[in-house]
Every structure is written in C-alpha cells, then in structure tokens.
Amino acid sequence: MHEAIGKRELIVLDGLGECLRGTYHPVADSSSELPASRGGRDRLGVLFVNSLSLPRAASGDSAVHWADSIAELGYPAFRIDLPGLGDSAGEASTDLLDLVNAGAFASVASVAVRQLVDRFGLTGMVIFGHCAGSVSALYASVASPECKGLILLDTYFHLPQASRPRVRQELSDWARRSRIGRFLSNGYDRARNLRLRLRGRALPGNANTQLLACWKQVATAGLPILLLQAPGIKAQGSKPRVGEFDYIDHVMKLAGRKNRVSVEFVESADHSFANREGRLAVQSHIAAWLVSHFPLTDFSLSAKGTASFHANEGQSGSRKSQMAPADGCCALEGR
C-alpha cells in the first residue's frame, strides 16, 4: 500500500482532536510530468469540504475531477472529510443539516486551512463548497484569516428541512407528473408570488440570518467569491421559481459596491453538478476565475492544463448573470 501515487497523496490533519483524512492533489511539475515535491510552495491552494454527508469525492466523483484540473492549472488542491464524515474520525448525528446551517464546522475547517497553509507553505487558501458544503465554506471564511477566496456552488441562504413530510413529498411528485397537478402547482406559485410582493423586500421567515451576516462581512470586505448556480426546480432560467425569494439578488445588494463577487449560471448542470457537461462548465468557470483573481507568477501552465482549460471554454453552456437564480428551495429535497 502506498500513501502517495503520481498525482495524489493521502493526508492526515488534526481536526480539533479528531483525525481528519483527505487527499492532496499536488501541482504537476510542468517540465517533468512529475508532481512537485511540495506541490507548489508560495502559491494559493484550494480546499474542498464535504457537501452534507457525502464523502470527499462528492457526487459522481466530481470533486476529484475538479481537484485534478485545479492542480493542473498550478494550484495545489486538497479534499478533506470533516469530523464524522467520509473517512475522518468522529460521529455525525442526524441533525447534521442543522449543525451545518449553524456553522458548526467553521472552526475545524479553519484549523484545517491553517495546517495546510503551514505544512505546504501556501500563501492562502480558497475554500470550495457545494450546497451544504458551501454553507460550511462561507462560515469558515469568516473564521479563517488564511482564506483568500470562496467558490460556492448552489449556496442556499435559508434554513431547509432535512426531511420533508411524506405527504408533501408525494404531493410534489404528483404535481410534477400530472397536468392538473402542474396547473395547481402554478396556482400555488402565483399565490406565493402575491404574498412575496405584499411582503416587499422583507426576508422570508426561514432565512438564515447568521449566514447572511457572514456573507455580508466577507463580501463587503472584498473577498473574491465565485457563486455558481444550477437551474432550480421550476426556475425560469437564471431567475428563481415564481413566488420564491430572490436570495442571489438580495446577497448581491448586501455585498456592497466594492464586492468582488462573480455570479455564474451553469445552465447545463443539475444540482449535483456531477453530470459531465455541468462538471466541465464548472471546471471552466473555476479556471477562469482563479487565473483572473490569483494569477500565478512563477508557474507556466502545463501543456495539458492549458489544453483542457481552453477545450472547456467553448462548451461551458453557462452565461454570466449578476441576477442569477435563487433556488431557495435547493435540491436538498431531492437528495
């Protein structure tokens, strides 16, 4: 058994007393095809955290592919399992979603960032999170002085329920299947829209105000943030479903004028971003964003890295939008 192979190395971190396990994707040495011995000192790293209870490879092993592609661009990438998740030690409980939404992983994620920065001689870390993972990433960015940027996929700013009542689930499924159901569903959306208009700009009752405060803190401070959104349930392109609060519009207003937030709508993706088209579109957006915000001064992209980056540019299937979708419902209900 080996702890390191060509482009991957297994790592162990101390997560506030728990043994955290992860995978390190070193930067390839552009001249030799071999990984650099310390994988790119004096440069920025990218850290992936779990999406809810999924292991660090993520749906369809998408995180593995993204980490590989980021390392090929010249940025060392790390994927870790937070305590109680994946291969890491600790116990996760059934109120995991509530814990994530309250920022319970912020401290341990920031401790992991610090260790990785020290151990690999990095200048800082971009934290990457998808869905519930993006909530953990956002909280961690406030707790971590080493965090230099955020990549957030399908972030939700409300407090969803881990499990929907069975009757409601079945009702939703029926509405999707039948014409009458769809008609009633549209009527329900219009009623919600009326209520939304009457409420004006007030936040919905289940808004995660603690998370929104974190967002405001880091976004107004000018932290580079890449927000990627997949089409939501009954969403109208990049706009949210009729009757749903437009959280992206809201957080962009909260971010202030000096923000460095980029919002991209990835039309070809589903919520998991695991489908190949969506995965490649995300890869392309990340590459463009990293190169633009954190240009490498001492690293020429390897031929392979450059080729894959350009190859993906034309097929991203995405479009830029400052008023990107707010999938308030989030596909948590489908997972």
Next chain:
Amino acid sequence: MQNKVESNSQLQERAGYFPVSGAHLYTVLHEVIDPVARVLLVGPFASERHNSYLPWVRWARDLAGKNIEVLRYDYRGIGESTGAFEQMTFEDWSQDVRLLSNWFQSRAPHVPLVLHGLGLGAVLAGRAFDEGVGEGLLLWSPPANANQALRATLMRWVGLEQIFKFGDDRRSASDYIRELEQGSPLEVDGYLWSVKLWHDSFHFTLPAALANEEVAAQAYKKRPVRIVKLTRDAAPLTKGGIVGFDDLKDFSWLFSPNREWIVEVASQSSKEIAHA
C-alpha cells in the same frame, strides 16, 4: 500532523493505494492487533457508494472495535481509486476482489477471512467465494445478477432526475434502458455506463449455489454463508433514504447480529484449523 490513534487504542485506520493493472485502488485498513477474523468489505456500485458511505464506514469501525480486522476499498475507477470508470469491466472489478483478498489473507494466513458484499459487491464477493476465496461469506441484498444492481442504481437516479422535470420532460427508467439497449452509452449520476457494461451485466451472475442459504450450505459444506435481504429500514444501504439524514441513523440493529455471525464463523473456522 501525525496519524492519531483513535479512542480505542487498538483501532488504527490506515488509508493507502493498492496497485492493480493500470490503476490504484483506494483502500482503508482497519488494523487490529491479534484479530479473531478478517473481513473484506466489497461495497455497493458507483453512486451507491456515496449514498451509503457513512454506514459502511461505521460498519467497518464496528467490526474493528470487536477485534475483527477490516479492509474496505473503492472499486477501480470509482471514488478515491484511479482509473477511467467507462473503461472498466466486471472482470476488472472481480480481479480487484481477488487481489485484495490475497493481500489481506497473506497478512496472517491462520486468521479466517470472511467476504462481505452489498448490492453489486455481493455478486463480486459471491463469485470470489465460489472460486474458493475466504472461509465465510456474508451477503446483504444480493441481486441475481449485476443487471439488477445497475437497474436499482438507475431507478434511484431517475427518481432524482424527475424532481427537476415536469410532465412530458420527465423520462422514465424504461426510456433510459431503451437507449442503452439501442447502443447509446448513458451517464448516470456522473458515471458513463458503456453499452458493453450494460450488456455484460446480464451475464455477470451470482453463482447458483448462492441462491439461498440452504443450497449454499450443501454446496460449500464447512464454509458458512449468510444471506440477508435488507429492508427499507436499512436505507440508504438499500434503495431509498435521504442522504444527510438516513445515512446518519443508528444501524446497530443491523450490525450486531451480523457481527456475531462473523465471530461465530471465525471461532468455528479457527477450531477446525487447530484441529487439523
């Protein structure tokens, strides 16, 4: 940053990469000092790995906590293992089981080895056992063939796909199966299923001697077999369940009797070895 020894001083989890032809398998050895048995866990297929990961790890830890050494791994081309999934065949994944069994058994040949498979992993473990690997076999929800396992995975994925689709945009599992049978590869939850994989799956069957425990008892004599059909309570180890909720449940009701069975098999096997 040292590898921390976990709460039970006997428990040490060692992750590593095991070289196979053209790839490396990601393995985690739940190492035990002087184990009573060894168990090779052959997990579920592709996206099912992610859904059932937490209970699977907890099962490995449960066994290790009772002095049973465990080796779990990711299939070639899936999860943390390397290799291109779309190029993999059932024969590749069978070879993984054989290679890991050999390595695991070579650590201490006198300690009984039990194979444990779930879903497609049950077919892989069952076929290895039928070839003479291991002193015991534990199967959770074994399908009759790999195609049944693929269909179960497909059904779960279609269910999720349909959440985002309305009316005529919704495609059924039969629509996707028709595509595969007409010769088009299909991407399921990020994994590209080749037409060959689909066709081969019909012929990659559980050995006939593993149809049920009675037949297995006659066929394998002193090598015990236990077959457990998991119910909905065991989701997401079986179909259904919500990730982030059901995978965090208490599974001790499932783990305890199966662990006891493994201990009993090990005890019986050790006696026979000593007697011999």
